[in-house]
Amino acid sequence: xxxxxxxxxxxxxxxxxxxxxxxxxxxxxxxxxxxxxxxxxxxxxxxxxxxxxxxxxxxxxxxxxxxxxxxxxxxxxxxxxxxxxxxxxxxxxxxxxxxxxxxxxxxxxxxxxxxxxxxxxxxxxxxxxxxxxxxxxxxxxxxxxxxxxxxxxxxxxxxxxxxxxxxxxxxxxxxxxxxxxxxxxxxxxxxxxxxxxxxxxxxxxxxxxxxxxxxxxxxxxxxxxxxxxxxxxxxxxxxxxxxxxxxxxxxxxxxxxxxxxxxxxxxxxxxxxxxxxxxxxxxxxxxxxxxxxxxxxxxxxxxxxxxxxxxxxxxxxxxxxxxxxxxxxxxxxxxxxxxxxxxxxxxxxxxxxxxxxxxxxxxxxx
Numbered sequence: 219x220x221x222x223x224x225x226x227x228x229x230x231x232x233x234x235x236x237x238x239x240x241x242x243x244x245x246x247x248x249x250x251x252x253x254x255x256x257x258x259x260x261x262x263x264x265x266x267x268x269x270x271x272x273x274x275x276x277x278x279x280x281x282x283x284x285x286x287x288x289x290x291x292x293x294x295x296x297x298x299x300x301x302x303x304x305x306x307x308x309x310x311x312x313x314x315x316x317x318x319x320x321x322x323x324x325x326x327x328x329x330x331x332x333x334x335x336x337x338x339x340x341x342x343x344x345x346x347x348x349x350x351x352x353x354x355x356x357x358x359x360x361x362x363x364x365x366x367x368x369x370x371x372x373x374x375x376x377x378x379x380x381x382x383x384x385x386x387x388x389x390x391x392x393x394x395x396x397x398x399x400x401x402x403x404x405x406x407x408x409x410x411x412x413x414x415x416x417x418x419x420x421x422x423x424x425x426x427x428x429x430x431x432x433x434x435x436x437x438x439x440x441x442x443x444x445x446x447x448x449x450x451x452x453x454x455x456x457x458x459x460x461x462x463x464x465x466x467x468x469x470x471x472x473x474x475x476x477x478x479x480x481x482x483x484x485x486x487x488x489x490x491x492x493x494x495x496x497x498x499x500x501x502x503x504x505x506x507x508x509x510x511x512x513x514x515x516x517x518x519x520x521x522x523x524x525x526x527x528x529x530x531x532x533x534x535x536x537x538x539x540x541x542x543x544x545x546x547x548x549x550x551x552x553x554x555x556x557x558x559x560x561x562x563x564x565x566x567x568x569x570x571x572x573x574x575x576x577x578x579x580x581x582x583x584x
Contacts, residue, residue: 219250226252226266228319229310229329236261246270246458251332263332264310268325269318274458277326279371281317284457285309286370287362287432294361304333305453336443336452342476345499347439352503354442354451355434355472359465359504362432363511367462370432374459377435378467380416380530384409387537396542402555408562409533415526419464419519427515433463437472465512469520470527472500477524478564482531485556490563492571497524498578505582517583521575525568532561 219238226235233254241251248268253261274280288309292302302308308331312319318328342348376382387409391399399406422428434441436459443452475482477496480489501520509517538545539554548554568575 222250222252222266225319225321225327226254226264226329228312228327229264229266230313231264231310231329232256233262238266241265246273263334265330265332267328267330269328271326274373276371276373277318280373280458281328283370283373283460285317287365287457287460290365291361303331307331307333307453307455307457333443333452333455335446337446338440338443338455340440342439342496345495348476348496349499349503350444350449350451351437351439351442351476352472352500352505353507354454354503355437355468356504356507356509357451358434358454359431359468359508360511363508365432367430367432370460370462372461374435374461377459377461378433378463378471378527378530379420380526380533381420383530383533384413384416387533390537390540394540396540398542398555399540402536402539402558405536405555405558405562408565409529409536412529412565415529418522419466419526422515422519423464428464428466428519429513429516430462431465432460433465433468435459435461435463435467435471437468438475464523465508465516466519466523467527469501469504470523470525471531472504473497473524474528474531474561474564476500478560480560482560483553483557484560487559487563490560491567492524492564492575494571494574494578497575498582501579502582505579509583517579520579521572524575525565525572528561528568529565532558532565535561 222238223235231254233256236255237253238250242249247270250266252264252266254264255261269277271277288306291306295302295305310329311317318326320326339347391406419428423430434454436456441454441456443455444450445452477493477500479491479493484490535546535554536558539558543554546554
């Protein structure tokens with residue numbers, strides 16, 4: 219771990235390097251937990267993270283977003299009497315006041331304070347847990363509701379621009395690089411039949427009906443830290459995809475991930491459906507925290523956003539299958555097609571349950 223000690227010592231960390239170990243199970247960045255001994259002999263833990271610059275091409279913009287948003291959150295939390303070192307990530311600058319350190323080999327590293335007595339979950343084990351994650355992302359939206367989102371960098375252009383994603387799908391279909399298009403005509407027809415859905419949200423950004431907000435864009439359950447003792451949510455983590463967007467993106471993608479009664483690559487489609495119980499639990503948590511910060515139009519479109527984000531994801535899986543599996547990691551040749559079918563089954567179930575979903579949102583909103 220001599221290399222990590224050398225890296226860690228580049229940051230404004232007080233004390234003497236004591237220990238380091240590989241930490242976490244992330245697939246994109248490499249994370250280390252480092253421990254420093256302070257003058258009073260107490261130990262303090264920090265995270266050193268090697269950022270995957272193959273995935274995140276513009277680390278300058280990414281780190282500017284991260285520092286700007288977390289600095290803003292720290293001020294809000296402190297003004298509300300909270301613990302700014304626990305309720306959001308506390309990133310640390312290098313000793314020469316930079317947002318990250320670039321080593322001689324070109325690799326980039328960043329550091330933040332480790333949140334002690336915390337735990338994360340990889341799967342939605344109960345409606346109660348899902349509700350708490352809704353509270354976490356709802357609180358994230360509320361605290362950032364006055365942040366000027368247009369000042370953030372769009373680190374991944376058109377990430378949830380479904381209209382743009384549809385055009386990408388059409389190109390994949392026309393190119394048919396893998397020659398697989400003939401294997402999935404019913405799925406292609408499913409996408410083409412829903413073309414008009416793709417512009418519902420983007421058109422309302424252009425008209426000003428939907429406000430641009432700071433969005434997390436990766437609202438999986440394991441991006442919420444919970445207190446190990448109380449079970450309450452502490453903070454939202456993994457802010458690499460924070461950028462301008464719609465609150466609806468974050469809500470919709472959470473439902474896509476957490477309210478599906480099956481894993482997203484379950485091949486037995488009879489197991490795939492939307493759990494209204496889990497949908498209601500998440501919506502209750504999200505709206506209890508973010509409700510007052512959202513406009514009536516945003517609330518009106520929350521249920522639809524769940525369908526749209528699921529449709530967008532399925533469309534991307536299908537496009538990648540037609541492209542020859544160049545983006546998503548696959549375990550077998552039909553993996554992306556199975557994923558697409560899974561998401562489209564969920565979309566169909568959401569369409570059937572849309573009146574109930576909208577009624578749940580209405581009851582929770584007013």
